[in-house]
Amino acid sequence: MSAKIPRNFRLLEELEKGEKGLGAEACSYGLTDGDDITMSEWNGTILGPPHSVHENRIYSLKLHCGPNYPDVPPAVQFLSKINLPCVSQVDGKVDPSKLACLAQWRRDYNMETVLLEIRREMATGSNRKLPQPPEGTTY
Amino acid sequence: MSEAPTENSAAPPAGDEINVTVKSSADQKYTVSVSPSLLVSDFKQLLEPQCNIPKDRQRLIYSGRVLKDHETLATYKIQSGHTIHLVKSAAPPTSSAPSASAVAQPSNPTVPQNIAAGQGVGNPLAGLTGARYAGLAQLPSASLFGPDGGMGPPPSEEQLIQAMSSPMFQQSMNQMLQNPQMLDYIINSSPNLQGMGPQVRQMMQSEQFRQMMTNPDVMRQMMNLNRMFGGNPFGAPGQGNQAFPEPGRTSTTETSNSGDGDTQTANGTATGANTGPPANPFASLFPGGLHNAPAAGNPFGALFNNPMPGAPAQGTDGNNTAAGGNAAPNPLFSPEMLSLMMGGGAPAPEDNRPPEERYEAQLRQLNELGFFDFERNVRALRRSGGNVQGAVEALLDGAV
Numbered sequence: 001m002s003a004k005i006p007r008n009f010r011l012l013e014e015l016e017k018g019e020k021g022l023g024a025e026a027c028s029y030g031l032t033d034g035d036d037i038t039m040s041e042w043n044g045t046i047l048g049p050p051h052s053v054h055e056n057r058i059y060s061l062k063l064h065c066g067p068n069y070p071d072v073p074p075a076v077q078f079l080s081k082i083n084l085p086c087v088s089q090v091d092g093k094v095d096p097s098k099l100a101c102l103a104q105w106r107r108d109y110n111m112e113t114v115l116l117e118i119r120r121e122m123a124t125g126s127n128r129k130l131p132q133p134p135e136g137t138t139y
Numbered sequence: 140m141s142e143a144p145t146e147n148s149a150a151p152p153a154g155d156e157i158n159v160t161v162k163s164s165a166d167q168k169y170t171v172s173v174s175p176s177l178l179v180s181d182f183k184q185l186l187e188p189q190c191n192i193p194k195d196r197q198r199l200i201y202s203g204r205v206l207k208d209h210e211t212l213a214t215y216k217i218q219s220g221h222t223i224h225l226v227k228s229a230a231p232p233t234s235s236a237p238s239a240s241a242v243a244q245p246s247n248p249t250v251p252q253n254i255a256a257g258q259g260v261g262n263p264l265a266g267l268t269g270a271r272y273a274g275l276a277q278l279p280s281a282s283l284f285g286p287d288g289g290m291g292p293p294p295s296e297e298q299l300i301q302a303m304s305s306p307m308f309q310q311s312m313n314q315m316l317q318n319p320q321m322l323d324y325i326i327n328s329s330p331n332l333q334g335m336g337p338q339v340r341q342m343m344q345s346e347q348f349r350q351m352m353t354n355p356d357v358m359r360q361m362m363n364l365n366r367m368f369g370g371n372p373f374g375a376p377g378q379g380n381q382a383f384p385e386p387g388r389t390s391t392t393e394t395s396n397s398g399d400g401d402t403q404t405a406n407g408t409a410t411g412a413n414t415g416p417p418a419n420p421f422a423s424l425f426p427g428g429l430h431n432a433p434a435a436g437n438p439f440g441a442l443f444n445n446p447m448p449g450a451p452a453q454g455t456d457g458n459n460t461a462a463g464g465n466a467a468p469n470p471l472f473s474p475e476m477l478s479l480m481m482g483g484g485a486p487a488p489e490d491n492r493p494p495e496e497r498y499e500a501q502l503r504q505l506n507e508l509g510f511f512d513f514e515r516n517v518r519a520l521r522r523s524g525g526n527v528q529g530a531v532e533a534l535l536d537g538a539v
Contacts (some may be wrong), residue, residue, distance in 0.1 A: 018202055021162050021222025028224050030202020034216045043203030047226055056229040058198060058205055083310060131311070 004107070010070050011039040014110055027115035029063065040065055042074070042111060046119045052128030057135050063111055073105040076114055081133040086121060092139040094118065159217055163190055163225035173212065180208035192227050200224040494520070501527045505534075515539050
């Protein structure tokens with residue numbers, strides 16, 4: 001149990017999960033470039049949670065898993081414009097200090113954790129009513 | 140993965156077909172055998188009979204990407220055994236979910252969206268004032284709002300401050316101040332600002348001003364100062380301690396009280412020009428204080444009249460709501476003032492307004508919580524002094 005799963009094994013596992021759709025339905029992720037042997041650049045989508053302004057919207061994100069992933073969290077950046085407290089309005093970057101799962105990153109978290117946490121953030125009481133930029137606009 | 144053999148292979152029997160699983164909501168799963176060279180749009184066509192979703196309402200997601208109609212499946216390197224997510228998009232006439240961008244398009248409606256606030260045609264602020272903007276557009280029906288279209292009583296100062304510190308407010312404020320049309324409107328609607336010339340525009344667009352507008356500390360300081368002077372926060376006198384004219388109120392309902400308002404605005408005009416006035420940074424910006432100016436005369440009045448999305452929720456903590464609901468007519472002796480001096484919890488002066496007016500916000504909250512008995516609600520609110528939480532407890536206890 002004490003053996004740490006190396007970065008690439010972890011990422012391959014996540015890749016398979018993403019491609020085969022084994023994870024949660026509300027989000028999806030995969031390598032930006034399937035030939036990227038470092039498996040650093042990832043795409044992600046979040047399906048807007050129901051009963052919120054995000055309902056029926058699909059948000060695209062970019063995730064960067066650095067060489068030290070999963071010891072350090074991935075860098076997350078929205079490609080679709082979104083109005084959310086933890087997301088920079090300038091470039092769509094998610095502020096790690098404002099998202100609990102990034103601020104208190106644990107090694108057993110993965111990209112799906114992050115995407116689902118962001119999605120949950122969208123659905124919280126105050127955030128689910130925030131006015132949003134038109135769908136389809138990007139940073 | 141379900142290794143079900145493909146039963147519905149409508150694709151051309153070309154060479155190396157792949158089996159992809161399409162997962163749609165409600166746990167429906169289809170396995171389709173297709174050629175990777177198939178266009179995404181054709182693929183959607185193929186799915187149509189299976190999932191009963193029209194082609195143009197299907198959205199396909201694979202590996203974190205939304206598939207584009209004009210690409211082929213091969214573009215996305217979809218391989219056999221992989222899964223594509225299918226999401227049904229909203230119906231084409233998407234009237235729901237108003238976006239923030241609508242604010243920046245004053246040209247849309249020619250019908251005033253908010254008659255209650257006295258906003259006229261072509262007023263770019265009109266869109267800001269309605270319940271729609273407060274994010275309540277998706278509530279079941281308009282009848283949930285009061286006769287004033289969901290405006291409610293003006294928020295208390297604390298609510299204002301909290302609302303102003305919300306990112307949504309800051310965003311809309313930024314958007315507004317970046318929009319030259321908006322600035323023109325604000326400036327034109329106020330003789331004071333007109334008189335100040337081009338500096339006003341510069342000032343409003345300056346980063347400093349924006350920060351000031353959105354900094355709760357500045358607001359609080361300013362409100363305190365104003366209270367000491369017996370005025371009210373935004374330089375609009377004659378409204379009791381309410382920061383802004385009530386939506387339904389017209390000039391005839393006011394008793395004249397323009398004396399200190401004039402000096403206040405004059406003072407503001409003098410200091411407002413150099414952006415960082417120490418005393419009352421806002422007096423010049425909210426020149427609603429001229430002789431019983433109607434709501435429209437105060438460019439920001441309409442904005443603040445609107446119960447911000449954050450405000451009703453914050454109201455549930457009781458104290459704010461109590462202060463806001465028991466507005467006393469005497470600005471010098473406002474409940475806030477009293478509670479300030481006495482360390483909070485001071486009883487409000489006699490309020491002889493009818494309960495439905497006095498507890499309007501609280502009653503609406505109780506309705507939203509599922510308490511529909513008006514008489515009981517009012518009794519409970521009376522018991523709790525306007526505190527919604529207390530009222531709910533009383534209602535649940537059956538004490539009223």
